[in-house]
Amino acid sequence: MSYRIFTLFICFLFLFGCKPYETTKVRKNQITYESFRENQRTFPSEDGIIKYIDKGNGPVIVLLHGVPTSGWLYRKMIDPLVAGGYRVVVPDMLGFGSSDSPEGFELYSEQNHARRLLELMNGLGVDTWTQVVHDAGGVWTWELFKSQPNRIVNLVLLNTVLFDDGFYPTIQLQPGIASKTKMWSYRKGIATNNLFKKLFDEGLQQNKLNHLDVEGYKTPLVEGKTDALYYYYSETCNQLPDYRTTFDSIKIPTTVIWGIHDTMLQWPPQQLSVANSFDVKKENIHVIDEKHFLQETKAKKISYIIRDFLSSNKAK
Template structure:
């Protein structure tokens, strides 16, 4: 009984002080990151391959980071491409401003454009997942002439077929502060973050301990801020969908769709049909993975990489 009491007291102390040391796996991942100042913030990113080769930019979503593509980017680079995986501001190792306005999608796109400009990159292909799709659509609006190809991975520009996850509604509400505190603190944070990722995978058993640590640690550092800001701003984001649809319709470059069909939030049949219509895709350009979920990069990284390479072969 005394042991249990001591353990409980230690857990409460950790919750109150919020202290925790960075996991070794996170330290190791971050040794490979680079940093650039963009729009007054510091953006972390990782590069793979020869910078003289065609450029591919892989965009993550909520609540992940460039780490999502750790097993995909190297395979693309090996086939003769220069791959860039950024951490959007508020995520991964990038800075995490307090102001909700810092997380507007157009601002995220402007920062990404500034990063690419700083790296002297004029033309590139985009692979967009989840919230990264919204940033990618903003790029289609402002820099379509620079985008050589566009790859869609479980994201949306349409209301029909999109069911916002209940966790996001809760985070936006009166209990949002409590929920984000629970996700960021050392006692419950890693467990809750891992549960969210695993609940949206087709094969949750494939999420490693190292992956759980790398997805949670940014939460501990403040990545819950953009999560809550995005949740509170859902209505404004969806109001911009028609503008995104117009940008997709106007786009003339090569494009493909790959979808984890067990996605609980984004319906494959409805959304792939709408994307296919606006991007003018034949069925051959659309592939579903029946037993993959929303985080198909964790379920089937090799298959995601090979499909991206198919698209790049169309440039």
């Protein structure tokens, strides 16, 4: 191996070999991605198979992920919510997690994601439910409200996409060969570590995830699931739809649980707009000492806030 090739190889390892997790010990009874997938069920949507968790009995709560995550993000919240007397549905949206990832672009539009979520809920025989949204799960939810405004009866906002003010995505791409090459590098495992290291370092106050945590985020990408990411990073992140009219039409109990140190979806620039648009009461705004991925470090706290919020509304 020539000196030049060797140097390039070392530079390659330095740039792309960084691990997106600390060398922390595996936690006791930690959930593995393999066991998570074993508990997922299958729904044949019009566009492909959607995998989802369906656990518990009682009023339904849907936990909706964003980009580039999946239902895995909520793995620590499922049991606490089930223990509170709820049926918890956690989908991997098409193109994410264990669900199918058919080739396409418009297939992953906000409208199509909303349509498929409605397909899933109709297939499960669920008429109304509480929706918990994070990150891009917000834009899919706003499209759902446009077509079926009466299906969601309670809303929980977790660091989700709302207004241009406060929206600072870590990744923004222009459509074309360069961005498609980046997606290829994620599928091949070349830049996947780099992607998640950047996201977790920016999205957590202290990135103490271990290899089992990260496995659930990385695996779908190296399995080839990047078309949905490409749409979001090259389309939605460059031209966020204006949903203010939709927000004003939403007249249901809403609570906000927000990681105050989030740099991707900042709370201060939009807090008044959110409170006014959704008519959120002061006691239903919960500012959490975390950044973007608050489900990783504050799962139980969030779950109990949601349970208290729903119990309070039920009592009324």
